[in-house]
Amino acid sequence: MSAKLFGSFFLLLLLFSCGQEQDQAEPELASDELIRQFQLNQERLSTHFRNTDSAVHYGNKLLGLAREINESQYLGLAFNAKASAFDQLEQYDSAIYYFEQAEAVLIEVADTTNLAISYSGLGHIYMFEGSYELSLSQYQKTIDLLDGSSDINSLSKAYSNIGMVLMEREMHDQARTYYQQAIDIARAEKVVSLELPPLLNLSLSYLKQQVYDSAIVHAENMKSKSEQIGMDFGIGKATYILAEAYAARGDLNRADKEARLGEQIFTALKAERDLSGLKYQRAIVSHRLGKHKEALKIIDTMLSKAINEDLKVDVLKLKADIFESLGNTQESLVAYKAYVEAADVQDKKTNERLIIQQQFRFDTEQKNRQIENLQTQATITSLLLEQERTRLYIAIASIAILAIGAYLVFSRHKAKAQSQLTEVQNRLLRTQLNPHFLFNAMGAIQQYIYSNEDPQLISDYLGKFSRLTRMILNYSRQDLISLEEELEFLKNYIELQQIRFEVPFEFRLELSEDLATDELLVPPMLTQPFIENAIEHGFLHKEEQGHIDLIIKETDRQLLITVKDDGIGRVQASTLAKKTKHESMATQITIERLKLIQKKLRQKSELLIKDLMDQHNQVTGTQVQLNIPLIKE
Secondary structure, three states: OOOHHHHHHHHHHHHHHHHHHHHHHOOOOOOHHHHHHHHHHHHHHHHHOOOHHHHHHHHHHHHHHHHHHOOHHHHHHHHHHHHHHHHHOOOHHHHHHHHHHHHHHHHHOOOHHHHHHHHHHHHHHHHHOOOHHHHHHHHHHHHHHHOOOOOHHHHHHHHHHHHHHHHHOOOHHHHHHHHHHHHHHHHHHOOHHHHHHHHHHHHHHHHHOOOHHHHHHHHHHHHHHHHHHOOHHHHHHHHHHHHHHHHHHOOHHHHHHHHHHHHHHHHHHOOHHHHHHHHHHHHHHHHHOOOHHHHHHHHHHHHOOOOOHHHHHHHHHHHHHHHHHOOOHHHHHHHHHHHHHHHHHHHHHHHHHHHHHHHHHHHHHHHHHHHHHHHHHHHHHHHHHHHOHHHHHHHHHHHHHHHHHHHHHHHHHHHHHHHHHHHHHHHHHHHHOOHHHHHHHHHHHHHHHHOOOOHHHHHHHHHHHHHHHHHHHHHOOOOOEEHHHHHHHHHHHHHHHHHOOOOOOEEEEEEOOOOOOOOEEEOOOOOHHHHHHHHHHHHOOOOOOOEEEEEEEEEOOEEEEEEEEOOOOHHHHHHHOOOOHHHHHHHHHHHHHHHHHHHHHOOOOEEEEEEEEOOOOOEEEEEEEEEEEOEEO
């Protein structure tokens, strides 16, 4: 059993208890009605936070209201809520993005209570990614932040969080020490709800070590305290551990009773992930009791819905075992094949995650070695100072010079990184405002005027040109915009370009039906340089009508953007064009932007450009593929 099943319960209790405390000391804001709406949606989210869809919905509502209120304190609360929703969805890149946004704004207003939530959220994610040192670092930041403060509740939860990390590393004795500290703080404050997370994890620690009697004692204690304060969710969590512990001890009837109780609770709460876990436990118990048909019925119900991939592998294995015990060889073989296929997929994902985890560990070890080297160097310096008192002032001066030099190097590196980002943004702006396009657009307007075209048409054209220029200036200052805004920008750009052609080129947009363009975030004006290349270098030397296809779809938690044209190809275009500097510069800037995205989100981004060929090996056009991380607002 992994602590992951219980982490979200703990984190969300932290989020909402802190959020409610924050409401007691509201700053003065411009709109009382907006604040009232914000607090109302906080309450709704607190009520429905166990339902993933509801958590995402109310997280979006809070963020929208916070932006209207335009106060850092509310933005921090909304960012934390949004990040926690993505954490429940296991979309960790987006969760990290919003926790870091929350951290940035909450530091500004010195909101330690909600800043602690941001640190804890990041620690929670790093733990599940296997980056234990990073996780402990975030949780230690929480303790340092709260040390000496009156926020005893959050301090207790921080100790419990560290216990969770140590438990994941199989350091159970140390983990239980931290859990007990968290419990002691909660009992001193007489806050029963604060005892539940560390009690839950304490019983889970004993369960993982197969010390079933101790696991049952602490789980029963948690169940009793949850009943005392009427927290059904806590009762349900306790039944999971009790069902597994009693089953392991051979008390199958008691295990079945606890599993059924947990099922009832999580069904009423619509907590699908926890409900799946209890159903799996009951299927195991039913199988061991000889109730094979009942077990198969439970399994089929589970497989008819979307469940956690790790759990799906276990469920398919159990199904194969049941058919085998019934002597149904054919059904057992079918189930076993499905189990092997699911296990292979999961093994592949596990291996990918292990590679990422190993990279995190490697980076951490590198930093630790650097610290150790500095400590060793300091020790040697100290010994030399003791032996050579006459060189005291020289040594002090040397150390000071080294410190200043290190600071200057760090400052220069930081300034260089900021300068690089600014330069990319400025070069992007200059690239988008291509003089050729500006001159061509103004030339088209002039041509309309000379040819006595409809004044309304000229006015519309000028309006589009003005709107496009304003979009470029606005978007070039932003790191991310919605996909909907990106597509609106392209629509204006393409309409202007089509007017220049006697026979306008045809543009087709193909979007996956499941893409929510108002929620997905993309770097601004990412595809425009490649569409411009198709028009300027692919179509201007082409006699027949040109075609451009823009295809956007989601694949494996990535956003795949494809731009295809039927122009004359890159080689011929380069030969005919007098200057290709703009095209190459646009491509290089896009590559630099993708590197920045990859560095920030720690997820692969790539750009692929190729000529399209027919069966006679003749060029039929160009294809550009952009693969970027999937980030949701």
